[in-house]
Amino acid sequence: xxxxxxxxxxxxxxxxxxxxxxxxxxxxxxxxxxxxxxxxxxxxxxxxxxxxxxxxxxxxxxxxxxxxxxxxxxxxxxxxxxxxxxxxxxxxxxxxxxxxxxxxxxxxxxxxxxxxxxxxxxxxxxxxxxxxxxxxxxxxxxxxxxxxxxxxxxxxxxxxxxxxxxxxxxxxxxxxxxxxxxxxxxxxxxxxxxxxxxxxxxxxxxxxxxxx
Amino acid sequence: xxxxxxxxxxxxxxxxxxxxxxxxxxxxxxxxxxxxxxxxxxxxxxxxxxxxxxxxxxxxxxxxxxxxxxxxxxxxxxxxxxxxxxxxxxxxxxxxxxxxxxxxxxxxxxxxxxxxxxxxxxxxxxxxxxxxxxxxxxxxxxxxxxxxxxxxxxxxxxxxxxxxxxxxxxxxxxxxxxxxxxxxxxxxxxxxxxxxxxxxxxxxxxxxxxxx
DNA sequence: CGTATGATCAAACGATCGTTTAAATCGCTA
DNA sequence: TAGCGATTTAAACGATCGTTTGATCATACG
Numbered sequence: 150x151x152x153x154x155x156x157x158x159x160x161x162x163x164x165x166x167x168x169x170x171x172x173x174x175x176x177x178x179x180x181x182x183x184x185x186x187x188x189x190x191x192x193x194x195x196x197x198x199x200x201x202x203x204x205x206x207x208x209x210x211x212x213x214x215x216x217x218x219x220x221x222x223x224x225x226x227x228x229x230x231x232x233x234x235x236x237x238x239x240x241x242x243x244x245x246x247x248x249x250x251x252x253x254x255x256x257x258x259x260x261x262x263x264x265x266x267x268x269x270x271x272x273x274x275x276x277x278x279x280x281x282x283x284x285x286x287x288x289x290x291x292x293x294x295x296x297x298x299x300x301x302x303x304x305x306x307x308x309x310x311x312x313x314x315x316x317x318x319x320x321x322x323x324x325x326x327x328x329x330x331x332x333x334x335x336x337x338x339x340x341x342x343x344x345x346x347x348x349x350x351x352x353x354x355x356x357x358x359x360x361x
Numbered sequence: 362x363x364x365x366x367x368x369x370x371x372x373x374x375x376x377x378x379x380x381x382x383x384x385x386x387x388x389x390x391x392x393x394x395x396x397x398x399x400x401x402x403x404x405x406x407x408x409x410x411x412x413x414x415x416x417x418x419x420x421x422x423x424x425x426x427x428x429x430x431x432x433x434x435x436x437x438x439x440x441x442x443x444x445x446x447x448x449x450x451x452x453x454x455x456x457x458x459x460x461x462x463x464x465x466x467x468x469x470x471x472x473x474x475x476x477x478x479x480x481x482x483x484x485x486x487x488x489x490x491x492x493x494x495x496x497x498x499x500x501x502x503x504x505x506x507x508x509x510x511x512x513x514x515x516x517x518x519x520x521x522x523x524x525x526x527x528x529x530x531x532x533x534x535x536x537x538x539x540x541x542x543x544x545x546x547x548x549x550x551x552x553x554x555x556x557x558x559x560x561x562x563x564x565x566x567x568x569x570x571x572x573x
Numbered sequence: 574c575g576t577a578t579g580a581t582c583a584a585a586c587g588a589t590c591g592t593t594t595a596a597a598t599c600g601c602t603a
Numbered sequence: 604t605a606g607c608g609a610t611t612t613a614a615a616c617g618a619t620c621g622t623t624t625g626a627t628c629a630t631a632c633g
Contacts, residue, residue, distance in 0.1 A: 156580080156581085172384065172386060174383075174384055174386035175385075175386040177620065177621085178621065179620080187581085188582055189582090189583090189621095189622095190581075190582075190583090190622085190624090191580085191581075191582095192621090192622095193621080193622060194580075194581080195580095199621065301553075304553070307527070307528065308524040308557055309524070311523055311524045311526075312527075314523075315523030315526075316519065316520055316523060341513075342520075344564055345517065345561050347564075349524070349560050352556055352557065352559075352560030368610085389589075389590065389591085390590080390591065390592090391589085399611085400611055400612055400613085401591095401613090402592085402593080402594090402611075402612075403611075403612095404592095405591080405592060405593075406610075406611080410592075411591065
């Protein structure tokens, strides 16, 4: 039993890393199982087939991401004094935390790649399982940005999400300076992203501005 | 001779479409040549190998994109009355025009994928074709946004580029209403993107604002 | 201890991959 | 029209792919 969990987990970890580096089609089960230190047949045995493994890898992190986003949104949703930056914080911070997690940047690269490839597996998985989260955020953004019509809002959310996903996949250049702690750098990055997203989302309107 | 050109062009066209839909690794030469209506061996004969074909497909559009961006930048670069929106126009409009071209959206999807790509060869191709153009734009942005330090500027340019690339790859793109012409819709989209980019790039500073 | 059960293993399966080969065919000039 | 280089073709190559198989190992229970 404990052996089973160890094998499955080693496969998932190696898959996350390899999929991010080579893509789904570019990763062979032989290279994957070799990196994980397990037998080739272990993937079929524990996950059924390669396609099911891909889904499992995606779903594991997406569940974590959406759970944390919903929890964060719970604290600000519908309140009269909620600011745009607070909602964006609930949207961005959980994603950034995942990207800082072990293997998390691999997942974010995988996600960015799947976005760019318009991967059908991901699109279906996203819309089927996580659509309600995006709708909650959209409703909250709409409440705070009443001057935007629905189409305009959704469009800007797509732009913001695309920018953030690519940013968190690590293609960006920003690096932590030696004189700031890792913790402080994470917080700086979060604030950078929030301000960027707030500017892009709310631009053109009379949106209330934050004090920072 | 004319037969050669026709065959090579049919391969390039089919490749652009298939690569965008299935990815590089997910596209087989058999499916590709079948869609192009040419013999399987034609790829090896005209391009050498699959990798060379990929490079050719990328390079064809990148040359066009960068030529047009440079030409547009020539008209505003270094002038005392240049606005941020004008520079962004030179940056965004050529890309949008390509995305509206036949097969252009496919190329943009390939480009978006290349952003998330870890493959060093693809990244080198991009930096070779993009590098000097991006530096020219960066210098011009820096001139118009003197309150931003270099790191901050590059960071925001990455975010903007990521958002635009994904947007132009058609992921969740805004739809044209029935009562506006295609031409007008393109212009509206261009202005939307420029305003979004300007807000993200210049936010937080005392950047001069456009008259709309 | 004997044996069921789940997990791992080496080996092989058929399918498909990118690439190569050599013959057939085309377009053109002498 | 004969000849020749350029192009296209069908067929095959070896390699690698995802998946399956049946034997072997480990462990828990009567």
